[in-house]
Amino acid sequence: MEQGELVVRKSYGGDITFRVEQVHKDFAVIKGTDFRLVADSPIEDLTNVTETTLKRRSQQAQIKMLKSVEAVEELRRRQKERHWSEFEHATISSHQTSYFEVPGKVLHLDGDPNYLQKSMALYQQLRVPAEGHFVLEGNMADFLHRVLPVSRPDVVVITGHDGVLKGLRRRDLYNLQTYKNSQNFVNAILVARQYERNRDLLTIVAGACQSHFEALLQAGANFASSPGRVMIHALDPVNVAAKSAYTSIRDTVKIGDISPHTVTGIDGIGGIETRGSYRIGMPNWKDLSKIHVTPSVI
Structure with missing residues (x-):
């Protein structure tokens, strides 16, 4: 067994594909290729x-993600059409349709560099x-304390790796000590809420x-994982953040x-x-290179 090899666990029926991260004498540290584990x-x-x-498995995961992305884009398209129709009828005549979009800004913290790269690619795809x-x-808690006042996001994603620990004498799912990183996520959320207490002004998506x-x-x-204590797909938090970023400030994001x-x-x-x-504004930004302006200040 060598670092970088793709493997499955026989005792779990080979349900998840992992990449070997570290190899020790008789055990290995493994990381899910598609799931945050x-x-x-x-x-x-x-x-x-x-x-x-x-x-x-790669094809199955890709099909699931493509369906998920398509669904998010369709929800966004319908929401934008309805939002614009209402805005247009309420404020301007029908022949004036020049406007611009201001989606919410996302600050994404990830405990895994590979998942972060995949997440940023999906944000870009979803604009x-x-x-x-x-x-x-x-x-993460210390990082948010320093970065939030500078970044000033509308949505914060706090994610990485987590899971229920093995080898416990008594597995109490109500106890934070039963989980690998849930306490760290809680600490980060508390810092974010110290920065902005209003849940409608700062949306927090947390968990793994x-x-x-x-x-x-x-x-x-x-929004958080995981109600059923299941493995979540690496990009599920991104889909939730994207929906929040493109849902109107007049509407609610419903889980x-x-x-x-x-995916999960x-x-x-x-x-x-x-x-x-999400907000829209008008008129649309103009091409300043084509505007002729008469200077008015000495």
Whole structure:
């Protein structure tokens, strides 16, 4: 077994594809290729993924993500058409249609550099203004304390790796100590809420695989994983953030409209209804190189 190899766990029926991150004497640290999960496993429990299996799983994951992206874009298109129609009839005559869009800005903190790269690519595809940072989960609270006043986002995504710990004498799912990083996510949310207490002015999307959903919401998150303590897809938080960024400030982001279009559904991410952060303005920005201006100041 070598670092970088693609493997599955035999004891779990080979349900998730992992990449080997570290190899020790008799166990390896492995990271999900599509799901936000880091685990350790006995080397004897790991088996390499065949090219056929890898290709099939990659295609399945890609199909799911394409469907998810298409659904988010369709929701956004319908929302924008309705928003613009209402705005147009209320303020201007029908022949005036010059306007510009101001979607919400996303600040995305990720405990995994590879997932961060994939997330930023999806934000770009969805035309969501986003700023991304690779920050280890334990450092996220301090990082937000320094960066939030500078970045001034509308949406904050706090994600990375998490999971229910193995080897506990008593597995209490109500206890934050049962989870790998849920306490770190809670700490980061509390800092964000100290910066902005109003949940409609700062939307927080938090959590990763199997995170303590209830604790994240109680700390101040608007949307969080994982109600069913399931593995969430690496890009599910991005889909929620994108929906918030392109939902009108006059409308609420309803989790019931989001969950069917995430890869892991309502067991993966839940939350509370929250106002969107999308605005439109008019008239559209002009090409200043074509405007003739008579100077008026000496």
